[in-house]
Amino acid sequence: MMLKQTPLNAAHRAMGAKMVDFGGWDMPVNYGSQIDEHHQVRNDCGMFDVCHMRVVDAKGNGVRAFLRSLLANNADKLTLPGKALYSSMLRPDGGVIDDLIIYFMNERWFRIVVNAGTADKDIAWMREQATKLAPQLSITSRNDLAMVAVQGPNARAKVWQVLPQTKAATEGLQNFQAADCGEYFVARTGYTGEDGFEVMLPKEKVEAFWHALNKAGVPPIGLGARDTLRLEAGMNLYGQDMDETVSPLESGLTWTVDLKSERDFIGKAALLANLPTRKLVGLVLLDRGVLRGHQQVHTAHGTGEITSGSFSPTLEKSIALARVPKEVQIGDTVQVAIRDKMLAARVVKYPFARNGKSSL
Amino acid sequence: MSNPSNLKYTASHEWVKSEADGTLSIGITQHAQELLGDMVFVENPAVGRKLKAKEECAVVESVKAAADVYAPVGGVVTAVNSELDSAPEHINTDPYGAWMFKMKPDNAADVAALMDAAAYQAVVDSEAH
Numbered sequence: 001m002m003l004k005q006t007p008l009n010a011a012h013r014a015m016g017a018k019m020v021d022f023g024g025w026d027m028p029v030n031y032g033s034q035i036d037e038h039h040q041v042r043n044d045c046g047m048f049d050v051c052h053m054r055v056v057d058a059k060g061n062g063v064r065a066f067l068r069s070l071l072a073n074n075a076d077k078l079t080l081p082g083k084a085l086y087s088s089m090l091r092p093d094g095g096v097i098d099d100l101i102i103y104f105m106n107e108r109w110f111r112i113v114v115n116a117g118t119a120d121k122d123i124a125w126m127r128e129q130a131t132k133l134a135p136q137l138s139i140t141s142r143n144d145l146a147m148v149a150v151q152g153p154n155a156r157a158k159v160w161q162v163l164p165q166t167k168a169a170t171e172g173l174q175n176f177q178a179a180d181c182g183e184y185f186v187a188r189t190g191y192t193g194e195d196g197f198e199v200m201l202p203k204e205k206v207e208a209f210w211h212a213l214n215k216a217g218v219p220p221i222g223l224g225a226r227d228t229l230r231l232e233a234g235m236n237l238y239g240q241d242m243d244e245t246v247s248p249l250e251s252g253l254t255w256t257v258d259l260k261s262e263r264d265f266i267g268k269a270a271l272l273a274n275l276p277t278r279k280l281v282g283l284v285l286l287d288r289g290v291l292r293g294h295q296q297v298h299t300a301h302g303t304g305e306i307t308s309g310s311f312s313p314t315l316e317k318s319i320a321l322a323r324v325p326k327e328v329q330i331g332d333t334v335q336v337a338i339r340d341k342m343l344a345a346r347v348v349k350y351p352f353a354r355n356g357k358s359s360l
Numbered sequence: 361m362s363n364p365s366n367l368k369y370t371a372s373h374e375w376v377k378s379e380a381d382g383t384l385s386i387g388i389t390q391h392a393q394e395l396l397g398d399m400v401f402v403e404n405p406a407v408g409r410k411l412k413a414k415e416e417c418a419v420v421e422s423v424k425a426a427a428d429v430y431a432p433v434g435g436v437v438t439a440v441n442s443e444l445d446s447a448p449e450h451i452n453t454d455p456y457g458a459w460m461f462k463m464k465p466d467n468a469a470d471v472a473a474l475m476d477a478a479a480y481q482a483v484v485d486s487e488a489h
Contacts, residue, residue, distance in 0.1 A: 018397075033452075034423050035398045224397065224424055288445070290401050290421040311400040311423045318400075339419070 006051035007146055007206050015220055023117040025052045027223050034224035038313040041192055041229055042356045045152025046221035047213050054119035055142040055200055056112040056126070063110050066134040067102060069265055070126065072248060074258035078104035084176040084189055087256055088248045089122065090267025094274060095244035096251065098122050099236060101189060103178045111178075111185070113147075113198075115238050129266070145185075146206035148199050150218060151229075153356060155196035159186070162212045163199075170197070191226065193233025193354035228310050231319065234282065234351030240293055241280065241307040241321055247271060250323060252280030252350075276326060278304065282350030283320040283334070284360070287343040291320035291336060298335040298342065301325040306336065314353040315360070321350065362481075363389060364456055368432070368471060369480035372414075375456060376432045376474055383438050384471065385459035388420060388429060391484045393455045396422040399448040404440035404461050411435055411463060413470065418460055420451065433470035435463040 003026035012019065017028035028049065030037060040046045058066065067075035073087030083104050089097045098118040103111040114122045123141050130137045150159050160167040163186075169179040170186045175195075178187035185200040201209060214220065227237070234252075236242055242251035249257065249271060257271065283306070285291050291309030304324030312319040320336075328334070330349050335342040351359050363369065368376040373392035377385040393399065401421040411417050411431035418429035439462040444450060450458040465471055475483070 029424070030397060033398055228423060288401060289403070290426065292426065311421075313423070 004052070006049055007203050008049045008051060008210055011207055011210055012049065012220070015214075017220070017222060020223070022052070022223055025116060027052065028220065030222035030224045031220050034222065034228070035313045037219070037221045037225035038228050040219060041152045041194055041221055041225065042314060042353070043152070045150060045155040045158055045196065045218055046225075047210065047218045048149040048151065048221050048226055049210075050149050050198070051146045051203075051206065052116035053147055054114050054116065054123075055145045055147065056114060056123060057140045057142055058110045058112060058126070058137055059108055059140070060134070060137040061108060062134050063108060063137055064104075066130060066137055067110060068263055069133055070129055071102070072253075072257040072265055072267060074261055074263060075102065075104070075110070076261070076263070077258075078102070080104075080177065081106060082173065082177045082179055084178060084187060086176075088242075088253055089125070090248065090265070090271075091244060092266055092270060094247045094267045094270035096238070096242045096246065096248055096253075097125055097244060099238050099242070099253070099256075103187065105178075105180060117239060142200075144203055145200050146203045148201075148206060148209060148213070149190055149192075149196065150199065150213065151190045151192040151194045151196035151221075153195055155194070155218075156188075158213060158216050158218050159197050159199065161216050162209065191233075191235055192229040193235070193351060194229070194356070228313060231308055231310055231321070232312050232314055232351065232353040234321070236321075237308055246323075247274065247276060249276040250278040250280065252321065278323050279326045279328075280307070280321055280323055281328060281330070282348040282352060283309075283322050283336070283345040284315070284348050284352070285318035285320075285336070285343060285345045286333070289318060289338050289341075289343050291318045291338075291345065296337045297322045297324055297345070298337065299324055299328045299332065301327040304328070304334075312352055315358055319352050320345070363477040365477045367456065368474035368476065369483075370430065370432045370474060371483050372430045374429060374432050376471060377459070378471060379462070382468075383462045383464050384432070384435070385462050386429075386432060387455060387459045388451060389480070390455045392427070393451050396420065396425060396427055397452075398423050399451045402444040402448045402451070402460060404444075405437045407437050407440060409437045411437065420448070420460075429460065431463070432474060433465045434467070435465040438462045438464050
């Protein structure tokens, strides 16, 4: 199969990236040392090619009401223009179709950003639901847009240096808020646990933007560091930490599911009928070794499984997210099966690290 | 970095150095460390363990992945490099200096039969295509 390429493919190769097949996309895993790239983002800033992610615009009268039904989180929480909300989109049986971010731009326009690997499935699902619930809406896949994430404590200043015309509109943005600056859509969001922006822009402009950022001192960061940064920040990865076969309530996403309001949404009845028996917790390995996805976790209350595991460059220890029986408590010691050994790990409340330092 | 001509190599990307005392030092090649990326953990065999040729006997883990290390020939483990416990990144910075373990081979002729640097380079080149 021919791998898909983002508009920055040639730029990655010219910058010495090691390229890998990431869900059918030819993407940079690192440009040298993944650990150095990780620290670069925690301590200064770096840029990520996230053009493989998909921007979807939902437009028309009644778009808010449609999203109220479509998503597990409540679009009514968004009252300030530009404000963003993280949510799951569920099947009727409660399984997670995808996790996504919606941006409230105005009462006739919400922007949605979805994962690369699920984008086509997501859009088909949204359109199917719209046909039933709100046929007047347009659901448009913005394949004309590119996206670059600039993350780290100095990220915003670097973006303003490169795009001074966006500064006035974006200086006052709160965390999880975006501004539409004409060709540039600038959101104070990210997937690293650091401050920064995600910038959506026309595809034909992205290479110039990338090189201008680099010239301003922003190095490129690969998917390898993106994964350790998000894991330290305690952010879920679709396909690993949750998918269509698990409930968001067993995936650490309870805070994104609004069960308090009277509002009905797709999957709500199933969630209420199937109370969770498992939960997602953080693990820190006490012994030497590296936690990895799918390793079995033995607890006093039964067996669980690691969903994401790696080495944390910030903590200099191995960390993981694991789905375990709900009776497991923070502070418990559990045993993880690694090859022919059982290694001790402590159950912790995540995030593990954000804003440059350990949060344990 | 080219592969030193005084070493022997395996198709599974170990290098083997014949020491003056008749033991062998074993590590992983430049190509292997580059594929794996930043090393964060090394698990060596116990000293005294008897190894068969091509037996899985050690593990290196990078941030990205775990990889098995195989005994290049049959023999007995005589020493392990415990410096790598706290500094596994030496495998990245100095792959041909960062030996993992030493062994006494059962049969010196087995060592002579391993690949030389040119034959190993051909293996690496063939993997790139």
